[in-house]
Amino acid sequence: MKKLTLLGGVTPAQFLKEFWHKKPCVIRQAIPGFAPIISREALFEMAGRDDVESRLVTHFRQKWEMQSGPLDAIPAITKRDWTLLVQGVNLHDDAADALLRQFNFLPDARLDDLMISYATDAGGVGPHVDSYDVFLLQAQGTRRWRIGAQQDLTLQAGVPLKILQRFAPSEEFDLEPGDMLYLPPNYAHEGVAIGECMTYSIGFRAPSYQELGESFLQFMTDSIDLPGQYADAELAPTTRPAEISAAMLAQVSAELNKVQFTRDDIAIFLGEYLSEPKSSVSFEPVKRPLTLDKFMALAGKRGVRLSRKTQMLYRGELVFINGESFAVSRADKALLSVLADQRTLDGEAIATASLDVAEALHDWYRQGWLLLEK
Known part of the structure; x- marks a missing residue:
């Protein structure tokens, strides 16, 4: 894959100085004309494999549910409010790996994986925060992102996902294919599909x-190499047999130090x-x-x-x-x-x-x- 610009008119040095680990950044047409590198059918097939990490998140009848893969069945694509998450796609597909490597202006020691999120209309995983930096590249359709730098990270109780209880977004963006959103760690966000859509998440381990x-x-x-063993040749009679002595504590502390x-x-x-x-x-x-x-x-x-x-x-x-x-x-x-x-x-x-x-x-x-x- 030819080296891509990714950051629009911003150089990697400028991006790292101004945005990385600091504040969000929307990059319109980070990859002009971008199209999915993996078909919907291939992604569904991947989610059925036991060597691929996947999750199915549904919000049918206002109830959140999550099922971990391998997945035997996928809901109909005509049904609203569900999302398929396939982790580590770069481990199984050359094109996904090549896309991930486009981000090598950042250290490999921090680079984690490329996850693909497929969603039907209104699908999402709820408002949440991630503990790592992430680039969210729109691959197909439109996803509406609402984001905010809120301090209240209280989670909803009784749901299988880490969903914020009181989400207070301050900005909203619609991302089209080729657009990309960068989010620093612990920045509240929610992405909702407008029609069928696919989003690629490039995450960085922390x-x-x-x-x-x-x-x-x-x-x-x-x-560790600590020769010898505990000894107390000068031990004296005690009237408090259950007490750990100061002498024993001192001797063991000296050795462990x-x-x-x-x-x-x-x-x-x-x-x-x-x-x-x-x-x-x-x-x-x-x-x-x-x-x-x-x-x-x-x-x-x-x-x-x-x-x-x-x-x-x-x-x-x-x-x-x-x-x-x-x-x-x-x-x-x-x-x-x-x-x-x-x-x-x-x-x-x-x-x-x-x-x-x-x-x-x-x-x-x-x-x-x-x-x-x-």
Whole structure:
């Protein structure tokens, strides 16, 4: 896909300075003449698969209901007030992945996925807030957005969705195909379909510090080294056997305070954490893989590309791929960072690969993480 402008007359630097994480932005004809890249029928079929995350939201007779996929049945498209949400479409479709990658003026470490929302007339998911930045690209039909920077985030009780109880919008927009709305985190909004419509949501992950902290402590369990064990050779008789003594508390505190972590520990954790595939993602190993020599010969002619499902990042001498990390030399890092940034390597670049890189590429190919170009 040819590189798109996306931001209208605003440069990425201007957009990040003025809008990103700060305030909404409506971009008319962000992609002029845009049309759905996935048909309605293909989306419905995708929602029936067990390897695709999907949800059906209905508001029939003023009652909110939600059903998680895989979905055996979809309501008639002539019926009003329902919405189909299909998450991670970029993991399953090349065109969706290519569209998602158009947003690479933002870091891959923040990029989450492309979700498609299909709705019949009046369909929506109610007024709500998201905890992440999102671009809402209209692909088909018209969707009316009402938004507001309200402080009251009280939710309705007794409904299966996080719907705001007192929504107070301050602005309203009708988005046509090719128009796009950017919303920063925790900005109240509601989108309602005017007739049949499809909206693409490009979301950016923002893990909570609590989530990061819990995951980091789990990560550090493999690195903690505290030799010895508790001892109290000077123990004296007690008249309060149920009390934890000050001496025991002091001794254990002194040992646990020896647990230290470095900036490198955090870098390794962050790279592995951010590149770890979601639980719903699976790779299919090559059934009859080529030998290393044959693979490199073909790769040198065709080039290679990362699988849609692969997440590859780097920091300093460290390279991360699908939750794994390793340190590389400066020369190898130069080559692998091109693969991570561009998600492809041409044959000319592959011809310069060291044996270590060649073996890594071959291993990723065998696991289905990397593909030979056709």
